Amino acid sequence: MFIYTANRAYYIRCTLAKINQQSPRYLVQISKTVMINLYAIFSFETRINGNLLIILNTGER
Secondary structure, three states, X not given: OEEEXXXXXXXXXXXXXXXXXXXXXXXXXXXXOOEEEHHHEEEEEEOOOOOEEEEEOOXXX
């Protein structure tokens, strides 16, 4: 699993389920393979297919 911060990326040997159990409440699992920091969200966009696009403070989508 990779953990991305503002400055670095880290590789750890752990499952997402384990991280999710031990993480603070502002880290939320949004799919099978992704957790997101709620404080890093800039905005949301809804797609015509019903999906939700999250735009981060860094501009990443």
